[in-house]
Amino acid sequence: MIIEYKIPDLVFEYGSPLERYIDISFGLFICLLSIAVLIAVLIDSYMEELRKSKLYLARLEEKNKVIEAKNRMLEKSNAEFMRAKEKEEKLNKLLNEEKQKLEELSITDYLTGAFNRRFITSCLKDEMESSDLQQKELTVAMVDIDNFKMINDSYGHLYGDYVLKRVVSTIKSNLRQSDIVGRYGGDEFLIILRNTTGSEGYAMMERIRRMIQELEWEGDLKVTISGGVIEAGNNDLTSLLKKADKLLYRAKHMSKNMIEKELTADGNI
Structure with missing residues (x-):
């Protein structure tokens, strides 16, 4: 109707109202089909992005699992290291005490406790x-x-x-x-x-x-x-x-x- 009003020379004349209805219906069909195709393309694009996101998240989750596993191993190694360090410190303390005792024995008269x-x-x-x-x-x-x-x-x-x-x-x-x-x-x-x-x-x-x-x-x-x-x-x-x-x-x-x-x-x- 707008086309008919603005540019009357470009408007086709229909032989009957049916032809006009068919033409309009076909136009609407084409529009709907175009919209459907566009929606399908958008959905496909969305699904592809969703698939990529899931794949990325899956890989990220896998990497997080690897990192957590390494962290657990590191924590275990740190705990073992601390235990080993604690044992070493105790051993060094014991050795120093024994060394001090030996040094004291080497300069002390065993009976009286005075120096030798x-x-x-x-x-x-x-x-x-x-x-x-x-x-x-x-x-x-x-x-x-x-x-x-x-x-x-x-x-x-x-x-x-x-x-x-x-x-x-x-x-x-x-x-x-x-x-x-x-x-x-x-x-x-x-x-x-x-x-x-x-x-x-x-x-x-x-x-x-x-x-x-x-x-x-x-x-x-x-x-x-x-x-x-x-x-x-x-x-x-x-x-x-x-x-x-x-x-x-x-x-x-x-x-x-x-x-x-x-x-x-x-x-x-």
């Missing part, structure tokens, strides 16, 4: 060098237990061992943390008193001597110590040990149960 002769002598050498460089006082005491052979013979070696351990324990508990005690041999002990003058060292050893004298023992046993105290001064290691030992035996031969000291020209230690 090799280590205490080495310590004294180092302390003498250090005090000389730093110009600090250093005093040494050499002590032993009076009549120790008689104690062993009368009370037995086991009780003698007990006396040794108790005497050393008393000495150590009455020294400062910086002081060092070592078993020099038998019932003889070497004590290093850092940053200590001869007079201070003598006073310390006198106090310890009195404390040991007052300890109570089995029966009527009395345990005492004798000792020698000397300031390191300009002595070398050998002469210092010899002088300390000489003072110790002078104390034992004089009356025992006493601490002997080295005197200077003015009569002081």
Whole structure:
């Protein structure tokens, strides 16, 4: 109708209304067919995109499964690694503890718990060098237990061992943390008193001597110590040990149960 109104020369004339109806119906059919074809093409395109999307999602899901599997393997590997690391740390700790124990055993007298002769002598050498460089006082005491052979013979070696351990324990508990005690041999002990003058060292050893004298023992046993105290001064290691030992035996031969000291020209230690 629009065509008829706008461009009347282009409008065909129909012989009858039927022809016109048929022509219009055919036009509508063509339109519907075109729309159907277009819809079919759109549906086919949509289905193709849907298929591609599903394929992509399927591949993505497969990749996710692979990634999850790898993550599980990685987590398992990490867990195994952490367990292995924990075991290694425990083993290293155990080895270090055993190493420390061996080092302590190598420098410690097994019976008394004091340092052994090799280590205490080495310590004294180092302390003498250090005090000389730093110009600090250093005093040494050499002590032993009076009549120790008689104690062993009368009370037995086991009780003698007990006396040794108790005497050393008393000495150590009455020294400062910086002081060092070592078993020099038998019932003889070497004590290093850092940053200590001869007079201070003598006073310390006198106090310890009195404390040991007052300890109570089995029966009527009395345990005492004798000792020698000397300031390191300009002595070398050998002469210092010899002088300390000489003072110790002078104390034992004089009356025992006493601490002997080295005197200077003015009569002081």
